[in-house]
Every structure is written in C-alpha cells, then in structure tokens.
Amino acid sequence: MAFETPRLDDRAFGDIVEEARQRIALYAPEWTDHNISDPGITLLELFAWMTDIVLYRLNRVPDKNYVKFMELIGMRLRESEAAQVPVTFWLTAPQPVTVTIPAGTEVATTRTDSDESIVFSVDAPMDILVPELNYIFTSEGQAVDGRSFKRHNVNSLEAGTSTVKLFASEPPQANDAIYFGFEQDLSHHILGFEMVVQAAEGAGVDPKNPPYVFEVLGDEQNWITVDIDMDETLGLNRSGLIRILLPKLRRAVRGDQAAYWVRLRLIESEEQKLYGVTPEVEQLTIASWGGTAEATNVNRHFNELLGRADGTMSQRFFLSHTPVVARAAPERILIQKPDGTEEEWQEVSDFSNSSETDKHYTINSQTGEIRFGLAMPQRDGQVKKYGDIPEKSSYVTMLAYRSGGGTAGNVASKGVNILKTGIPYIERVSNLKSAVGGLDAENLEAAKIRVPSYLRSLHRAVTAGDYEYLTMEAARGRVGRVHCLQPPQTNRGEVKVLVIPSVPRLSGFIAPESLVMPDNIKQEISHYLDERRLISTQLDVMEPSYQWVETQVRFHPGRGHDPDVVKQRIEERLFDFLNPITGGMDGNGWAFGRDLYSSDVMAILLAVPGVEFIRAVRLFPVMYTNGIFNTESEVQTIPLVAHGVIASYRHTANPS
Numbered sequence: 001m002a003f004e005t006p007r008l009d010d011r012a013f014g015d016i017v018e019e020a021r022q023r024i025a026l027y028a029p030e031w032t033d034h035n036i037s038d039p040g041i042t043l044l045e046l047f048a049w050m051t052d053i054v055l056y057r058l059n060r061v062p063d064k065n066y067v068k069f070m071e072l073i074g075m076r077l078r079e080s081e082a083a084q085v086p087v088t089f090w091l092t093a094p095q096p097v098t099v100t101i102p103a104g105t106e107v108a109t110t111r112t113d114s115d116e117s118i119v120f121s122v123d124a125p126m127d128i129l130v131p132e133l134n135y136i137f138t139s140e141g142q143a144v145d146g147r148s149f150k151r152h153n154v155n156s157l158e159a160g161t162s163t164v165k166l167f168a169s170e171p172p173q174a175n176d177a178i179y180f181g182f183e184q185d186l187s188h189h190i191l192g193f194e195m196v197v198q199a200a201e202g203a204g205v206d207p208k209n210p211p212y213v214f215e216v217l218g219d220e221q222n223w224i225t226v227d228i229d230m231d232e233t234l235g236l237n238r239s240g241l242i243r244i245l246l247p248k249l250r251r252a253v254r255g256d257q258a259a260y261w262v263r264l265r266l267i268e269s270e271e272q273k274l275y276g277v278t279p280e281v282e283q284l285t286i287a288s289w290g291g292t293a294e295a296t297n298v299n300r301h302f303n304e305l306l307g308r309a310d311g312t313m314s315q316r317f318f319l320s321h322t323p324v325v326a327r328a329a330p331e332r333i334l335i336q337k338p339d340g341t342e343e344e345w346q347e348v349s350d351f352s353n354s355s356e357t358d359k360h361y362t363i364n365s366q367t368g369e370i371r372f373g374l375a376m377p378q379r380d381g382q383v384k385k386y387g388d389i390p391e392k393s394s395y396v397t398m399l400a401y402r403s404g405g406g407t408a409g410n411v412a413s414k415g416v417n418i419l420k421t422g423i424p425y426i427e428r429v430s431n432l433k434s435a436v437g438g439l440d441a442e443n444l445e446a447a448k449i450r451v452p453s454y455l456r457s458l459h460r461a462v463t464a465g466d467y468e469y470l471t472m473e474a475a476r477g478r479v480g481r482v483h484c485l486q487p488p489q490t491n492r493g494e495v496k497v498l499v500i501p502s503v504p505r506l507s508g509f510i511a512p513e514s515l516v517m518p519d520n521i522k523q524e525i526s527h528y529l530d531e532r533r534l535i536s537t538q539l540d541v542m543e544p545s546y547q548w549v550e551t552q553v554r555f556h557p558g559r560g561h562d563p564d565v566v567k568q569r570i571e572e573r574l575f576d577f578l579n580p581i582t583g584g585m586d587g588n589g590w591a592f593g594r595d596l597y598s599s600d601v602m603a604i605l606l607a608v609p610g611v612e613f614i615r616a617v618r619l620f621p622v623m624y625t626n627g628i629f630n631t632e633s634e635v636q637t638i639p640l641v642a643h644g645v646i647a648s649y650r651h652t653a654n655p656s
Contacts, residue, residue: 181259297409
C-alpha cells in the first residue's frame with residue numbers, strides 16, 4: 001500500500017474562524033455581538049486569515065522534503081516541451097528560380113478576443129526547387145514494380161509535340177502506372193502536374209472519385225500514397241492542374257535509371273471503376289507550387305546581453321524569456337573579456353564532473369537561470385572549485401535561444417494560417433496536420449509517481465522495466481507505447497525495444513504512416529539507452545511488426561434498439577479493442593505476441609449495448625506491402641510473433 005503524504009494541519013480559514021467564535025464565551029463572556037459587522041469579528045477573521053497562511057506554509061514542508069530528496073538522488077522536474085508541426089507554404093505561382101523559406105520564419109494562429117496568437121518558428125531553411133524531369137516510364141499492371149518499362153520522350157511531351165498514354169494496357173488494368181523520375185530531391189514539395197488531356201469519351205470513371213493514386217518511393221522500397229492538394233482534371237477527363245503533397249523521397253533505380261520517383265497508379269475497388277479508354281496527355285508541365293517545413297512552437301532571441309561578471313563563484317544571470325527550449329548547437333554563452341578577446345562556454349547539466357578550469361555553465365530551462373562555477377569547502381579546510389568563472393568585468397551574452405512550449409502549442413490542423421515574416425511569392429500558409437509534442441512543465445505530484453521507477457532503474461538499463469522506463473524518459477511524451485524483449489524471447493545478449501509512436505487520433509482506423517517511428521526519435525532513444533545499457537548488451541530500437549486485421553460480424557440487435565446504432569457501436573468497439581495503443585483486454589494496447597482468436601472478438605461484442613447475441617465472427621489477416629492492403633483467407637486464429645501487435649484495418653457489422 002502506497003504512503004499518503006500527511007497534511008500537518010488540515011484546518012482551513014472557515015474552521016479557524018468557527019473555532020475562535022466558540023472560544024469567545026470562555027475568554028470574553030461580555031462580548032455578545034458576534035455579527036460580521038462587529039470590529040472584533042473583523043479582527044478575528046484577519047488573524048484567522050494570517051493563521052491560514054502560516055498553515056499553508058507549514059503543509060508545504062513535506063513537499064519541500066520530497067523535492068530535496070529527489071535532488072539528492074539526481075531527479076529533476078521535466079521541462080516543458082515545444083509542439084512541432086509541418087507547415088505548408090503555397091506559392092502565388094510557380095517560380096523560375098529557387099524560393100527559400102529561411103530558418104526562423106514565423107507563422108502563427110489567428111488572434112481572437114479570447115485567445116492570444118500562438119507563434120511557430122521554422123526550424124531549418126526550406127528550398128522550393130524548380131523540378132527537373134528526366135524520365136517518364138509506363139508499366140503494365142503485372143509489372144508495376146519495375147520489371148518491364150516503356151520509356152517516353154520527356155522533351156517532346158513538355159513541348160506538346162507528342163502524346164503519351166498514361167496507362168500501358170488497353171483497356172487500362174489495375175496497377176497500370178506512369179512513372180516520373182526527377183533529378184533533384186523534391187521531398188516535402190507541392191508538385192503540380194499541368195496536363196493537356198485528350199477528351200476520353202466514355203471513360204466510365206467517377207470524376208469525384210477517380211480510380212488512381214499518386215505514390216512515391218519511400219524507405220525500404222515501399223511505395224507511399226501521397227495526398228492530393230487539388231485535381232482540376234475531373235479524373236483525367238479534361239485538361240487541368242493536379243497538385244500533390246510530397247513526403248520524404250529517396251533515390252532509387254527504375255528501368256535502369258536512378259532518380260527520385262513519383263508514380264500515378266490505377267486502383268480498382270467496388271466503389272471505383274476503371275477507365276474504358278486510356279487517357280492520353282498531349283502536353284505536360286511539372287512545377288513546384290510550394291513546400292512543407294517543420295516548425296516549432298517557439299520564439300527566437302538573439303544576442304541577449306545578460307550583464308557583467310563580478311569575478312565571484314556561483315554568479316547567476318537570468319534570461320528575459322522563459323521557459324527556455326532545449327538548446328541547439330549555436331545556442332550558447334559568449335564571454336567577452338575586458339581585453340576584447342571572446343570565449344564560447346559549454347552548457348552542462350551539473351558541475352559534478354567539472355574541473356576548476358572547465359568553462360561550464362548550467363541553465364534552468366523553467367526559470368531561465370544561468371549559473372557559473374561553484375566552490376565547496378573540503379574536510380581539510382581547502383575549497384574545491386567546480387567549473388571556471390568568467391573574468392571580472394567580462395560581458396556575458398547569450399548568442400541565441402528559443403523560448404516557448406507547453407500544451408497550448410498543440411493546435412488543430414489548419415489552425416496555423418498567418419505568415420508573420422514577409423517572404424516574396426508566398427500566397428498562404430497552413431498546417432495540414434495537428435501540432436503534437438507540446439507538454440507543460442512537470443509538477444511535483446507527477447514527479448512523485450516517477451520516483452519508484454527512477455530508484456529501481458537508477459538510470460541504468462538492466463531489466464525490461466528499466467529499458468521501458470528509460471525509453472519513455474528519452475522520448476519525452478512523443479511515444480505512445482514501449483515494450484522490451486529480452487532473452488529467451490531474443491538471442492543471448494540481445495535486447496529489442498519496441499516503440500509505437502504517439503498517434504494524435506487513436507480512435508478508428510490508424511494509417512500505417514502514423515505508426516512509423518520518426519528517425520530523430522529513434523536516434524534519440526538509441527543514444528540515450530546506449531549510454532545506460534550493459535556493455536555486453538546488443539541493443540535494437542525498432543518498430544513492432546504490425547498484424548493488420550479485418551473482421552466481419554453478424555449480430556442480432558436487442559428489442560427496441562436501432563440496428564444502425566448498434567452496428568456503429570460494434571464497429572467502434574472493434575476499432576478500440578484491436579488497437580496497438582489503446583486496445584486489448586485492459587485497454588492499454590494489444591499485448592505484444594498475444595494471438596488473436598475469434599472467440600476474443602465474440603466475447604467483447606456481447607458487452608456492447610443493444611447486442612442480444614452474435615451470430616458469427618469472421619476473422620481475416622491483412623498484409624500491408626508497398627502501400628497496399630491485401631486481405632487473406634478467413635481464419636479462426638491470427639498468430640503473432642513475439643514482437644508483433646494487432647492493428648485494425650477494416651471492420652464490418654451487419655444485423656441478421
């Protein structure tokens with residue numbers, strides 16, 4: 001049973017006033033007017049208020065002791081984290097030269113009467129390049145991954161002197177594709193295809209739901225479906241502009257040619273019929289219409305003069321803007337000596353390993369306090385210095401830093417729409433995804449919960465619990481779930497840390513792209529754990545193996561219940577239950593390595609309101625490869641490997 005921190009005195013203001021009133025008859029019987037208008041009662045309430053303040057301070061003593069204990073074992077309150085969001089910049093029109101979005105470009109949400117504007121700053125410069133198209137290939141459906149390509153003349157198509165059939169088969173077949181190979185890395189660009197299309201009479205497609213997707217070649221040779229910003233062609237039935245939003249690209253070989261590849265591929269489903277006639281393009285112009293850059297919820301500050309050093313130990317300075325975001329490489333202290341020479345000093349977390357000549361300093365990110373070296377008396381009477389101090393009369397300058405952070409930065413999609421920094425040719429800005437990662441500074445109550453795990457691990461990774469706790473520490477709120485595998489589930493000396501990233505939208509279908517762990521988070525976790533693992537341990541930080549699942553359920557609704565409402569409840573329950581982060585029997589995510597049985601599904605559906613009984617449950621494993629879901633044959637059990645976890649693809653419920 002956990003200890004409960006006691007209140008040393010639990011009396012409040014009202015309790016003190018009432019107790020004092022009751023004592024009036026004992027100590028001052030002649031005092032008979034106890035109304036609030038009586039001056040004596042006013043004085044009584046005044047002293048009760050002052051006593052309440054003293055009791056409040058007294059009850060803070062246990063918290064102070066807790067804080068000192070956490071400092072003693074090396075714990076610190078977690079600092080606030082700044083939200084990050086990809087911000088898309090649209091050009092007024094394609095430009096003949098490269099347009100650069102500088103680092104530090106500020107964008108913001110709209111200011112209202114009740115809410116202040118939330119500012120984001122672009123992390124790194126973004127160059128919007130002029131595309132150079134080198135190759136155009138077409139491929140039939142059975143050879144969609146590059147086994148048989150037909151090459152077309154790029155210059156002729158751009159000049160409008162020849163036509164190209166977009167799809168190789170006649171009539172077009174599913175997975176027919178046309179490939180566009182570019183010389184430059186157009187990652188995160190808005191790419192526009194201006195097409196002059198021959199009229200395709202009787203094409204037979206729904207112009208509002210055309211049977212094609214744009215894809216790019218991502219890591220591990222996987223094709224990734226990209227978002228279409230606009231499509232004026234009504235399903236390639238008339239001339240117009242198609243704009244797509246490119247993710248990260250990689251260079252690869254197709255048709256014996258190396259390039260950055262974008263393809264347009266035909267798909268077929270019950271809702272999307274294929275073309276009866278292959279669309280033909282008479283002229284094609286490809287241009288950049290903008291780009292997407294990562295931005296962080298921070299304000300940037302440069303060359304802030306903090307003051308002059310007085311030559312004493314433990315001198316402190318304070319930054320003007322707080323809280324301070326974790327510092328990047330150029331964000332550091334510059335010391336300008338009286339003789340004009342300059343020194344750049346290094347930030348450390350504490351002075352425990354600093355010698356008296358090390359030019360170190362610490363920063364409290366929450367308060368903005370900068371502290372230089374300190375001195376401690378020793379047992380022999382001498383004084384030992386930890387860290388050097390700036391020379392007297394030296395100027396102390398913070399070259400650059402960023403302030404901000406907190407949950408207020410987790411703005412919804414399309415909330416960032418104001419360009420605060422003027423940039424030529426930019427028409428508008430927006431965030432097509434929600435900002436994530438913003439966290440407020442940790443309070444004492446939350447830190448108390450971490451103390452037992454901290455003491456068990458002592459920041460050394462040995463047990464599976466140590467790895468999981470330290471991974472969450474390194475990820476700082478950007479990870480949704482962690483699981484560690486050790487022998488005998490792995491090879492001797494091998495530890496696998498399975499990480500599921502934080503997903504903004506947990507209900508319903510979760511896109512496979514949302515479950516991909518960003519490289520920067522993986523590197524941070526790997527580096528953090530590598531410093532704390534045993535020397536003999538082989539560490540692998542990886543994503544789990546996602547086993548996608550489709551179900552078909554037949555149910556009988558209870559009397560008086562709307563079948564459509566019950567159907568919706570069943571499908572929502574299935575998405576919640578078969579979820580890698582919030583699913584499973586306990587709601588903490590599907591257990592790693594636990595097989596899925598059709599009886600599991602039937603058991604949880606019987607508890608859905610409005611379900612009288614379940615007639616049948618059909619279970620289908622689904623494979624996800626090259627950006628395509630393929631449903632396999634029905635099974636009663638879906639087995640999982642030790643590093644596997646269940647994820648939902650599609651669920652269908654029908655009353656019967």
